Amino acid sequence: MVVFTSHKSTSFFFVFLCVAALGSVFLVWQKNAINGFLVLGGERVWESPKLRPVVFNLTDFGGVGDGVTVNTQAFERAVSVISKFGDKGGAQLNVPPGFWLTAPFNLTSHMTLFLAHDAVILGIQDEKYWPLMPALPSYGYGRERPGPRYSSLIHGQNLKDIVITGHNGTIDGQGQTWWTKHLHKLLNHTRGPLVQIMWSSDIVISNITLRDSPFWTLHPYDCKNVTIKNVTILAPVYHAPNTDGIDPDSCEDMLIEDCYISVGDDAIAIKSGWDQYGIAYGKPSKNILIRNLVVRSNVSAGISIGSEMSGGVSNVTIENILVWESRRAIRIKTAPGRGGYVRQITYRNLTFHNVRVGIVIKTNYNEHPDAGYDPSALPTLRDISFSNVRGEGVRVPVQILGSKEIPVRNVTFQDMNVGITYKKKHIFQCAFVEGQVIGTIFPKPCRNFDQFNEQGELVKPAESQNVTDIDYEI
Numbered sequence: 247m248v249v250f251t252s253h254k255s256t257s258f259f260f261v262f263l264c265v266a267a268l269g270s271v272f273l274v275w276q277k278n279a280i281n282g283f284l285v286l287g288g289e290r291v292w293e294s295p296k297l298r299p300v301v302f303n304l305t306d307f308g309g310v311g312d313g314v315t316v317n318t319q320a321f322e323r324a325v326s327v328i329s330k331f332g333d334k335g336g337a338q339l340n341v342p343p344g345f346w347l348t349a350p351f352n353l354t355s356h357m358t359l360f361l362a363h364d365a366v367i368l369g370i371q372d373e374k375y376w377p378l379m380p381a382l383p384s385y386g387y388g389r390e391r392p393g394p395r396y397s398s399l400i401h402g403q404n405l406k407d408i409v410i411t412g413h414n415g416t417i418d419g420q421g422q423t424w425w426t427k428h429l430h431k432l433l434n435h436t437r438g439p440l441v442q443i444m445w446s447s448d449i450v451i452s453n454i455t456l457r458d459s460p461f462w463t464l465h466p467y468d469c470k471n472v473t474i475k476n477v478t479i480l481a482p483v484y485h486a487p488n489t490d491g492i493d494p495d496s497c498e499d500m501l502i503e504d505c506y507i508s509v510g511d512d513a514i515a516i517k518s519g520w521d522q523y524g525i526a527y528g529k530p531s532k533n534i535l536i537r538n539l540v541v542r543s544n545v546s547a548g549i550s551i552g553s554e555m556s557g558g559v560s561n562v563t564i565e566n567i568l569v570w571e572s573r574r575a576i577r578i579k580t581a582p583g584r585g586g587y588v589r590q591i592t593y594r595n596l597t598f599h600n601v602r603v604g605i606v607i608k609t610n611y612n613e614h615p616d617a618g619y620d621p622s623a624l625p626t627l628r629d630i631s632f633s634n635v636r637g638e639g640v641r642v643p644v645q646i647l648g649s650k651e652i653p654v655r656n657v658t659f660q661d662m663n664v665g666i667t668y669k670k671k672h673i674f675q676c677a678f679v680e681g682q683v684i685g686t687i688f689p690k691p692c693r694n695f696d697q698f699n700e701q702g703e704l705v706k707p708a709e710s711q712n713v714t715d716i717d718y719e720i
Contacts, residue, residue, distance in 0.1 A: 296409070298358050300337040302327065304346065311344020313368065318375075321351040329354040336407060341365040341415060349375035350438070353402035361415020361454055369399040369419040369440070369460070373427075376438055382467065384496060384519030384527035384557060387615040388436030390428070390488075396435055398442035398465070405446040414478070416455040417441065424460035425486050437461035437488070443469060452476050462490045463509065468529055472500040479507040483544040486510030491541070493517055496529035496557055502536045512577075513541035513569075515550040516559055518586065521619035524556025525585045531555075534562045541569050547577035548601075553611040555625065556586040563592045570599040575637075578627065579611040582651060585623035591630045598637030604664055605632065605644045607679070609652040624652055631658040638665035641673075643689055648678030650712070657681030659695070663688045678712050 302324055304311075309320035328337040336356025343364035350369075353359065361367065370376075378394040381387050388395040399419055402408055419440040427433050440459035443449055444467040452473070456463050457480040464479065466472050474492060481489035491507035494500055495517040507513040518524060518531045541548040548569035551559050569575035575598045578588055598604045607627065627648070637643070643664040648654040658681055666673055666689060676692035683691045685700045693709040 296335075296358075298331075298338040298356075299335045300328075300331055301340060302337060303340045303342060305342065309341075309346060311342060311346045311365075313345030313347055315347060316349065316370065317346050318349040318351055318370075321348055325352060325354050325357070328357050332356040341367060341412070348399075350377060350397040350399050350401055353400065353405060353408055353443070355405045356407045358409040358411065359400075361410075361412030361417070363413035363415060365412065365415035367400075367415075367417045369417075369421075371420050371423040373424070373433065378435060379438075381436075382495075384468075384524045384529065385554070385615060386520070386523030390436040391434060392616075394435055396438035396460070398439040399460075400441045401443070402446055403444040405443065407448045408443060408446060409450045409452075410441070410454060411450065411452045412454050414453055414455055416457060418457050419459040419463075421458040421460040421481065421486065421489065425489075428487060429485075439463065439465040439493075441465070442467065445469070447471050449473070450475075454478075455480065457481065458486070459489050461488050462493050464492045466492075466494055466497050466500070468496040469500075470498045472497055474500075474502045475504050477505045479505065479509060479513075481509040483508060483510055483542065490515050494531050494534060495519075495554075496527070497531050498533055500531075500534045502534075502539070504538045506540045508542040511543065511546045512550040513539075513543050513548050515547075515552070516562065517552070517554045518557030518559055520554040520615050521556055521583050521585070522623070523615065524554060525623060528557055530558035530560060530586075532558070532560045532562075536562070536564045536567070538566045539568070541567065541572070543569075543572045543574070545573055547574035547606070548572050549575075550577045550579060551588055551591065552577075553579040553581060553584070553613065555580055555588060556584045556623075558586040559588045559591070561590045563594075564596075565593070566595045567593075568597045568599070569601055572601045574603045574606050575601045576604065576632075577606040577608065578630070579606070579608045580625045580627065580652070581609065581611045581613070582621045583612075583614055583619035583623055584625045585620075587626040587628075589626065589629045593631065593635075594633045596632070596635045596637075598635075598640050598643075598664065600639035601637070602640075603642045603645055604635070604637060604640045605646075607646040607648070607654055607657075609647060609649050609654070627652065628655040630654070630656070631660070632662065633658075633660040635659075635662040635664060640664050640666055641668040642666075643674060644691075645675040646677065646679040647675075650678060652678075654679040655681070657695075658684065659687050659691060660684040661686070680708060 338358040479491040489510040
């Protein structure tokens with residue numbers, strides 16, 4: 247069995263140690279190893295990437311890791327050869343130490359892309375080398391521009407059994423040029439993700455660093471059985487627009503664990519299509535477990551659901567999460583016209599350190615692909631629970647902004663104690679939400695909630711009031 251080691255960057259260790267030194271917030275990660283598998287409650291949830299019977303090196307195909315030579319053809323030749331080993335258990339492509347400049351290239355089924363320690367795949371910066379692809383069918387739009395969009399640097403579609411792993415090698419999108427051109431409106435098409443895998447299954451991405459993506463960093467689209475583990479994702483926290491860390495999009499049966507993410511947008515954003523296009527595509531994101539993460543987002547949120555959620559999002563568990571130095575920690579966002587639903591969402595063991603707003607549910611995120619959306623397509627938000635929430639340096643711990651047309655129903659809070667820095671009267675802010683709080687909650691919950699004691703006995707019923715004091719500038 248190959249034993250993979252994880253070597254995080256120096257900057258990551260410095261940041262994490264600084265946070266840990268505060269002593270007031272920490273994660274308790276409980277894992278057990280049995281016969282090479284990680285288990286939770288007796289259920290197998292992680293399997294080490296399989297060994298391939300055949301291994302190639304990129305240099306076998308003419309690759310040169312000098313940071314100057316363009317290696318696109320070397321990658322393409324390697325993938326072409328590996329595609330012939332599918333019925334023999336597949337093959338592995340080793341990327342040795344060095345700087346391997348390349349334009350976008352495609353993966354094939356039954357393939358392992360293995361990045362050695364100090365191996366860096368570099369995305370070429372000139373967009374003329376990035377091929378155009380059709381708009382995603384559940385978006386009907388490039389996302390930033392009408393029409394086609396640029397490919398991802400590493401791309402795959404209609405595949406099975408894909409592994410991207412290594413000894414913490416790096417995939418670097420060199421996104422600075424893309425960000426500048428986007429901010430100055432010099433691009434005619436939507437920027438491409440760093441890694442995008444579409445309509446595929448049995449995917450493992452582990453023990454690598456992804457950094458400076460032109461757009462969304464890691465985008466599994468309409469995929470099943472996806473594991474993302476021990477991945478570091480980095481981008482500047484400012485002036486790196488839309489560099490989401492991981493965007494599960496219409497995905498099913500997915501595990502994300504043991505990752506560090508610090509980026510210029512949402513660290514994680516669960517999606518399932520945009521307005522009428524997502525409704526027609528009709529593929530939800532469901533059965534997703536996210537755990538044991540340290541995340542940071544100065545301009546957006548640590549972990550989001552939406553706002554593109556028109557195919558629905560359900561059965562999601564998010565646990566053992568530290569969000570630090572961020573604008574928002576946890577967010578659900580949607581709007582009239584989205585349709586779909588967000589339901590059966592469980593948050594537990596959350597820690598916030600120096601975040602402006604801890605928990606946000608927002609129903610007026612009015613960004614649409616075009617004028618063809620149906621404003622009467624109203625999303626449903628219900629069955630959302632939060633337990634064991636801790637934090638310090640939080641300005642507004644909770645802001646739930648439902649509306650008369652999109653109320654938020656059956657929200658539960660239990661065991662919450664968040665230290666606040668903002669001395670406003672209403673720091674637990676609510677509008678058009680109903681649910682319950684169980685046991686002791688700090689800060690004091692708004693009056694929209696039934697209050698129960700730890701024994702499940704009703705102490706105080708909710709008052710018939712739909713709106714408390716919302717600070718819309720938060």
